[in-house]
Amino acid sequence: MVTVLGSVALDxxxxxxxxxxxxxxxxxxxxxxxxxxxxxxxxxxxGVVGFDFPEKYLRLLRKRGVLTRDxxxxxxxxxxxxxxxxxxxxxxxxxxxxxxxxxxxxSPVLSEEAANSEVFLLGNSAPQVQKVVLEQARRARxxxxxxxxxxxxxxxxxxxxxxxxxxxxxxxxxxxxxLHNEWNLVRVVEKVKEMAGVRALVVKRGSEGVLAFLDGExxxxxxxxxxxxxxxxxxxxxFVGALAGYLAGNQRLDGETxxxxxxxxxxxxxxxxxxxxxxxxxxxxxxxxxxxxxxLQRVACF
Amino acid sequence: MVTVLGSVALDxxxxxxxxxxxxxxxxxxxxxxxxxxxxxxxxxxxGVVGFDFPEKYLRLLRKRGVLTRDxxxxxxxxxxxxxxxxxxxxxxxxxxxxxxxxxxxxSPVLSEEAANSEVFLLGNSAPQVQKVVLEQARRARxxxxxxxxxxxxxxxxxxxxxxxxxxxxxxxxxxxxxLHNEWNLVRVVEKVKEMAGVRALVVKRGSEGVLAFLDGExxxxxxxxxxxxxxxxxxxxxFVGALAGYLAGNQRLDGETxxxxxxxxxxxxxxxxxxxxxxxxxxxxxxxxxxxxxxLQRVACF
Numbered sequence: 001m002v003t004v005l006g007s008v009a010l011d012x013x014x015x016x017x018x019x020x021x022x023x024x025x026x027x028x029x030x031x032x033x034x035x036x037x038x039x040x041x042x043x044x045x046x047g048v049v050g051f052d053f054p055e056k057y058l059r060l061l062r063k064r065g066v067l068t069r070d071x072x073x074x075x076x077x078x079x080x081x082x083x084x085x086x087x088x089x090x091x092x093x094x095x096x097x098x099x100x101x102x103x104x105x106x107s108p109v110l111s112e113e114a115a116n117s118e119v120f121l122l123g124n125s126a127p128q129v130q131k132v133v134l135e136q137a138r139r140a141r142x143x144x145x146x147x148x149x150x151x152x153x154x155x156x157x158x159x160x161x162x163x164x165x166x167x168x169x170x171x172x173x174x175x176x177x178x179l180h181n182e183w184n185l186v187r188v189v190e191k192v193k194e195m196a197g198v199r200a201l202v203v204k205r206g207s208e209g210v211l212a213f214l215d216g217e218x219x220x221x222x223x224x225x226x227x228x229x230x231x232x233x234x235x236x237x238x239f240v241g242a243l244a245g246y247l248a249g250n251q252r253l254d255g256e257t258x259x260x261x262x263x264x265x266x267x268x269x270x271x272x273x274x275x276x277x278x279x280x281x282x283x284x285x286x287x288x289x290x291x292x293x294x295x296l297q298r299v300a301c302f
Numbered sequence: 303m304v305t306v307l308g309s310v311a312l313d314x315x316x317x318x319x320x321x322x323x324x325x326x327x328x329x330x331x332x333x334x335x336x337x338x339x340x341x342x343x344x345x346x347x348x349g350v351v352g353f354d355f356p357e358k359y360l361r362l363l364r365k366r367g368v369l370t371r372d373x374x375x376x377x378x379x380x381x382x383x384x385x386x387x388x389x390x391x392x393x394x395x396x397x398x399x400x401x402x403x404x405x406x407x408x409s410p411v412l413s414e415e416a417a418n419s420e421v422f423l424l425g426n427s428a429p430q431v432q433k434v435v436l437e438q439a440r441r442a443r444x445x446x447x448x449x450x451x452x453x454x455x456x457x458x459x460x461x462x463x464x465x466x467x468x469x470x471x472x473x474x475x476x477x478x479x480x481l482h483n484e485w486n487l488v489r490v491v492e493k494v495k496e497m498a499g500v501r502a503l504v505v506k507r508g509s510e511g512v513l514a515f516l517d518g519e520x521x522x523x524x525x526x527x528x529x530x531x532x533x534x535x536x537x538x539x540x541f542v543g544a545l546a547g548y549l550a551g552n553q554r555l556d557g558e559t560x561x562x563x564x565x566x567x568x569x570x571x572x573x574x575x576x577x578x579x580x581x582x583x584x585x586x587x588x589x590x591x592x593x594x595x596x597x598l599q600r601v602a603c604f
Contacts, residue, residue, distance in 0.1 A: 089485030183391030185509075186527045207486075208510050209524055220601050222511055222522035225488045259604040299522050301603035302561040 002040055002248045003114045004033040005133045006123030007080055008047040014085040024277030025057045028123040031234035031278050032241030033066045035268050038286050039245030041065035044114040048072040048106050050079035064282050070114045077102045090229050110136045121244040127151050127158040144168040146240045149175035168200040170240050176203050189213050204236050214258045221262050224270035224296050231276040235269045242268035267292040304342055304550045305416045306335040307435045308425030309382055310349040316387040326579030327359045330425040333536035333580050334543030335368045337570050340588050341547030343367035346416040350374040350408050352381035366584050372416045379404050392531050412438045423546040429453050429460040446470040448542045451477035470502040472542050478505050491515050506538050516560045523564050526572035526598050533578040537571045544570035569594040
């Protein structure tokens with residue numbers, strides 16, 4: 001089983017050409033859990049929602065093999081909402097508004113089942129929450145941690161103490177570059193690696209693909225070529241979730257398994273970009289993923 | 303044999319940390335011909351130099367299997383010089399000065415040998431010169447054309463008439479994006495393809511790798527991960543030259559051959575980035591290239 005920590009949100013998204021999507025299912029935990037469930041079931045999602053969270057979305061998650069018993073349902077506060085607006089090229093976005101109140105003081109107590117998971121994905125969230133979850137992991141064989149520049153900048157010590165127990169650290173390229181004021185990503189990887197002391201590092205690069213490092217070896221994969229990108233929200237979380245799910249199904253973490261995991265993560269994330277909202281992404285099947293995996297092989301392997 | 307058209311230049315390059323390299327061997331034709339000669343010999347270089355061009359550089363080219371009988375040596379004018387200055391991250395450069403006088407009115411008359419070549423690489427130069435060379439091709443089986451935004455913007459009709467006889471069109475991503483004011487490169491490829499009517503299109507993306515299209519199929523390869531980039535001057539020309547050289551050694555142009563060619567081009571260009579000047583790049587051997595080709599396979603193929 002994979003236990004996934006992350007946000008469960010309602011997203012309002014403004015897209016180019018005046019399109020607006022209101023209160024779609026979103027959140028780093030949601031996307032990651034749905035992606036992981038394509039490869040490994042059940043997935044246990046750890047998060048929190050408010051009294052106004054649509055029951056239909058929780059049903060949808062369960063239908064896709066995502067256990068929701070570790071999604072705390074609070075009666076006294078509204079759900080986490082994010083309202084974002086994309087620029088014309090979909091490459092940049094602004095946050096219009098965010099209501100993070102429900103996340104303040106969130107300190108999950110894991111169910112027996114979630115705590116006994118073999119694989120933990122600590123999705124993008126505050127390091128102190130990631131820490132609380134990791135401390136409850138009893139037999140974790142593999143821990144993945146996704147983070148953002150704001151956590152690295154402002155909670156570096158907390159993150160450092162976590163890194164010691166993390167196998168795979170994930171970060172996106174813009175954050176990684178900002179962090180070290182260095183344009184060459186290979187150098188950035190060298191620096192982060194040294195700093196973090198993790199076994200593997202994955203730099204998510206969106207439409208530029210992925211650069212990764214495991215046990216002294218580099219890996220680099222292009223993105224899946226997409227003509228029509230609808231909404232990239234959640235693509236990074238989907239990538240991370242698919243990687244965790246794929247690796248959960250493999251006992252060993254060696255170069256070949258890792259690369260295959262990165263390839264599966266790449267194609268899974270490509271589906272996420274083609275529609276808006278995790279509720280729509282949920283209709284992707286393992287067969288869809290397998291078909292595109294073979295296509296990516298034809299695109300990228302020589 | 304491969305016939306390569308392009309500039310033969312003396313480059314002065316300002317690099318980060320105050321490093322300056324003066325009058326190194328440069329030019330689109332020089333880099334491309336040296337790269338092609340790693341895969342197929344002889345290569346015939348078509349270009350022009352002035353009275354002050356160092357004889358040692360012509361000797362170096364010949365030593366590497368590049369015939370120089372189609373390099374016109376003019377006694378009345380100075381060689382083409384380019385003086386460029388890179389920004390700290392090596393990702394952007396400015397032209398400090400350029401002396402293009404020798405290229406004005408350049409209208410090569412090919413030797414028997416060059417005209418009988420099976421593969422033509424019309425390297426980055428004015429479309430009218432590319433046209434003059436192509437008109438002299440007698441038994442061309444494969445024609446590659448590299449171009450820049452300035453030619454597409456200002457000489458579109460001339461280019462269009464050339465495209466009909468071109469098999470593979472090469473362009474870099476920034477130019478392609480500017481051209482169509484479109485950020486999604488797959489869409490750019492679709493538009494350029496439609497516009498150009500060529501069989502294959504290669505979008506060179508520098509450190510982001512390459513996106514290519516042949517007979518209805520996409521291909522995408524990452525760059526070779528490099529920690530130390532010294533000077534990217536000529537990397538695009540090297541890429542193009544290596545692709546032409548590799549394809550010259552293969553009778554058929556199908557997807558698998560094309561992808562391998564792109565991979566060889568990728569690793570050959572990576573060597574170019576590690577030193578300054580085509581004279582230094584000339585020391586790379588086929589064995590070096592083969593070794594890195596296998597490494598790229600481990601990096602990128604799953």
